[in-house]
Amino acid sequence: WSYALEKPNTGSIFNIAWSIDGTQIAGACGNGHVVLAHVVEQRWEWKNFQVTLTKRRTMQVRNVLNDAVDLLEFRDRVIKASLNYAHLVVSTSLQCYVFSTKNWNTPLIFDLKEGTVSLILQAERHFLLVDGGGIYLYSYEGRFLSSPKFPGMRTDILNAQTVSLSNDTIAIKDKADEKIIFLFEASTGKPMGDGKFLSHKNEVLEIALDQKGLTNDRKIAFIDKNRDLYITSVKRFGKEEQIVKLGTMVHTLAWSDTCNILCGLQDTRFTVWYYPNTVYVDRDILPKTLYERDASEFSKNPHIVSFVGNQVTIRRADGSLVHISISPYPAILHEYVSSSKWEDAVRLCRFVKEQTMWACLAAMAVANRDMTTAEIAYAAIGEIDKVQYINSIKNLPSKESKMAHILMFSGNIQEAETVLLQAGLVYQAIQININLYNWE
Template identity: 60%
Template sequence: MRTDILNYHSLALSNDTIAIRDKVDEKLVHVFDASTGKALGDGKPIAHKFDVMEIGLDQYGPASERRLSIVDKNRDLHLTSVRTVGKTQQIIKLGTMISSLSWNDTTNILSALQDGKLSVWYYPNAVYVDKELLSKTILEKDTSEFGKNPNLVSFLGNHLTIRRADGSLVSTGIIPYPAMLHELVYGNRWEDAVRLCRFVKDPAMWGCLAAMAAYAKELNTAEIAYAAIDEADKVEFIIHIKEIPSKEARSAEMALFCGNSQDAEGILLQGGLIFRAIMMNIELYNWDRALELAVKHKTHVDTVLAYRQKFLDDFDKKETNKRFLQYAEGVEVNWEKIEAKIENEYQKERDKPDKYRK
């Protein structure tokens, strides 16, 4: 570690996390726990495809959800999580042609100067929930008033400070409502969050609330927010999820809704819902994983084989997977028995409803 080569481009700090760009290999970012100094994740640095030019850390919320922003040599902006033990590292693109960026000091709102405009992502975490919402939760302002080559200095409260090319400082502001919405959501005050959005009547606020509620698996609020931005298909899907009697199954469906199939499977297995975990993998065409779960737990092997054969028949193909050929020899596929077993599994869930549904 050489402190003389550290600067605000290569070093990022929050209350619980330190991120430092590797000097030798600039594609790597090392992330440490601020209190213990231990490397986070699996002990390996975050590896990007291109050289990293600038990094930043969000400042609010639990340490387990800390996000790192990365601007690479192509001036593309990416977002990733810094704590990913047992999970695949996801680096997701947020924007292009970024000249400078700054996280808000009190809420996880991200600002950046890009291609002649100031962009403010009210809820950048939406990219992990529903990418379609990202464009609906962003504010864009023209930067011609700041002259050529302006640079973001700070983002404090609702005010952004920008340095012009001649060195002078100018400021601009954003509406206070997104920060208020963040506070209400972090305090689990969902009804107040809905009231705020109804008062403001801004589609960007509803988009933020929809993503926040989906991420927190707050189904009633997610349904209201998605309805407010005319996402009828997603409202129908959320209503379908609310009808599922098992809390674990609902949580898994919401994780799947957010594109986190690994988390969804983990929730189901932890809740003892082996059948749902197998069916989820079948529906995602993860055939090897579905068979692996069925064999490991000695249940529904015939179900997996039956759906696999139906899938192959639909495309007029023959089985070539050695494992499926191996188990097909000793397992009888009887659709009547399989359908009865499936109905029995769903009945077990219905017999143990929880108090969530309203």
């Protein structure tokens, strides 16, 4: 698509070149002149705010709720900007400005070591800048936090698909070996856990960290070169974490900024995984936790730009933006479960009367070891065999055997056996293996 058309009175333009930061273009003309142009009218949106780069050094902020307009003037030309999590981060050729959406008049300003910022990523607590010298993490108060490094790091090729940021983790795809993803602690810049990187059997194309929840539950989703979507845990201590396939023919993905809901464009369908963790808890009900709709309206090669609240923004190949709204109820369910309000969660599911909600609640309840809620939810989606098994777990005499059977329910047979052996329940451990025909 064409953003702008200019016909300067300079004869034919024989050659053009972009500046390193991608904001200026120069053209060599037939009559000996050199034309210089700057990229303007770039637009960033977040909730009720719209920010437009009107001139090289001027931005206009518009609040669509009350039509209030603010003008932001900068000393140098704007190179990169990002608007998310109630903050606007703008990098110019010499400085970085951090604006809060509550107050546009007093930005926080700090100097940059190198002016060519090529990428800005934001999380709820901090933001990340990438320039020619390295990767730098700052708090929204302008305090420098960390600068992760790994062997053979090249910052000039990093982009939003190969770097991901959450409140506690930074994930970076390696360029030398594209099967490897490096994981760093955001606060220190040191490698996560025991220092092991994440390795996959195929080349990885795109990575994304979930944004909510505890550090120990942090998940990373990624697409490999076969366009398969995988999910795995970020915390890796000794034992090899399972990398589980979530979907096939996935072209682009994004996590919600308010809860751990994942969306992606899958072949000819737009798919939302309301509770991706279901693959670790009860794989059988995963299809019941999905929302799917036809994606043919987005034409070829669409790309997910953002997933804010319950609104997904998709850019089509012709440059136009399409907004999709998904149900707000799964996000409310996530909120209730994270604060252990199980009765409210059940009440919400009864109000909504949707199978996807009950399936999500069933998986969430098993993951949080709340078998009473799990029993109600499984009964609502007609999984009678699982209701009976949960009832049998409730009648077990010891705490350890209950724990072991809950782990077995989620498919963690090895862990269940370990729990029983540690509690001295050797007979039950043998019985589990006999029931599963594990004669070795």
